Amino acid sequence: MSGKKNPRETTLTEEAYQKLRWDIVSGTLEAGSPLRLENLKQRYGLGYSPLREALNRLHSERLVMSVALRGFTVAPLSLTEMWDAVDTRIHIEAEALRRAIKFGDDDWETEVISAFHGLSLKAKKLEQMDTPPMEEMKALEDRHHRFHRALISACRSNWLLDFSDKLYVETERYRFPVLGGPRARPSRDLTLEHQEIMEATIARDAEKAIALLSRHYQRTGETLSARYQPDAKPMAAGADA
């Protein structure tokens, strides 16, 4: 049932990319650790070519570092890099949201509402579970991404959308351990925050929607900071790298 039939459904490069990406974002492959091709070949049962192509793609997304002739490593985590991603994301998506609110049509509104619902349902479901399985975490991530993408999807700029995606990937990595870690989501109602953003957007109140979205990201950054600061271990090299 799981779809691993013989007739391949996609390229092996794509498979390698998805698996590596997940293992990095989820922390299975630790930040900073070297990615030896022989290891990966064993681990995923794939040849050199698809692995290299996947690693190069991940390099362009800044999830892995690469030094010519010296191979690949999982990109390090650092608070300053995290904040850079958060700040830049606010700058990019504020503009994108402004334009989406200006240009968005009925289909866009529908997609925003639909994505919000899909997200909040899944979030409620996961909240009630003690230890959600990986599959569910992944599904939640997908819906979260879909919602934020939907908000700005009508901005009519492929470049803004592209950059937003890049930054989503980056911040996903920092957010993940928080979600999975000590289930402390204190004094914060994410679903409410999403709902308020959604409502201001649909109401075409650009300034309010932008302010709410910015605050949403800002708070996420603060949560991550608080999470990492006390226990500096998981971070690669202090908060400076």
Next chain:
Amino acid sequence: MSGKKNPRETTLTEEAYQKLRWDIVSGTLEAGSPLRLENLKQRYGLGYSPLREALNRLHSERLVMSVALRGFTVAPLSLTEMWDAVDTRIHIEAEALRRAIKFGDDDWETEVISAFHGLSLKAKKLEQMDTPPMEEMKALEDRHHRFHRALISACRSNWLLDFSDKLYVETERYRFPVLGGPRARPSRDLTLEHQEIMEATIARDAEKAIALLSRHYQRTGETLSARYQPDAKPMAAGADA
């Protein structure tokens, strides 16, 4: 003298990347045309692996399109894409320049001035030539990039710098045929524009510098539009793709 000794100076992937990139940006490889591996293998005398890796890298920079199992093509040109790149660049670099002016130190100022001089000298030299050789064009491009990069180099955001680089590559492609084409640079003194930007920046007048930089990019967009509009042929598929 040219450095093609046996002991390799860099990876073949890098070599493939540089050559392909240049051939695309300069228009030698026409927009939209297919990039068959067998051809490229002949053309550059390289094997499949380095070529594929280079093509994937160019794909992530949007210079080539890629469809799984159907190979690569040179990315099409379109006016709307060009304007998207220009507008996004203004948005990104305005913020980056604001921060650079805020944070920049003495070294930064020095680099900005130095880069400006390098650029204006080379520009003056090229202006006096009838048909500048490719090498000189390439050198001018490098200095032009160096100048614009220097302006924002002190912004303290790797993401803004990264995005700016991406957009530079994209716009370079559209700018190139204009430079090489009918040498009509009517009523426009690029060196003066650069100088004004540089001076406002060094004077730490953020608003003025941003306004000048934005206008600079805006005008470039208009020049390119005017260049392409009358003769719609060179564009890939109208102005909509």
Next chain:
DNA sequence: AAAATCCAGATTTTCGAAAATATCTATTTA
């Protein structure tokens, strides 16, 4: 005739061996 099926030929993708390069250890030299 239109749609569906099947076959070459062309092209991409993948593999693992071979070449190139880096890294580590032992040995020599100053």
Next chain:
DNA sequence: TAAATAGATATTTTCGAAAATCTGGATTTT
């Protein structure tokens, strides 16, 4: 002893053949 050199090992990079997949045209079926 410390620095320099050389050799052995580990790792990445590159190559071209083989496998998988697509494309377009001819043949068959409805």
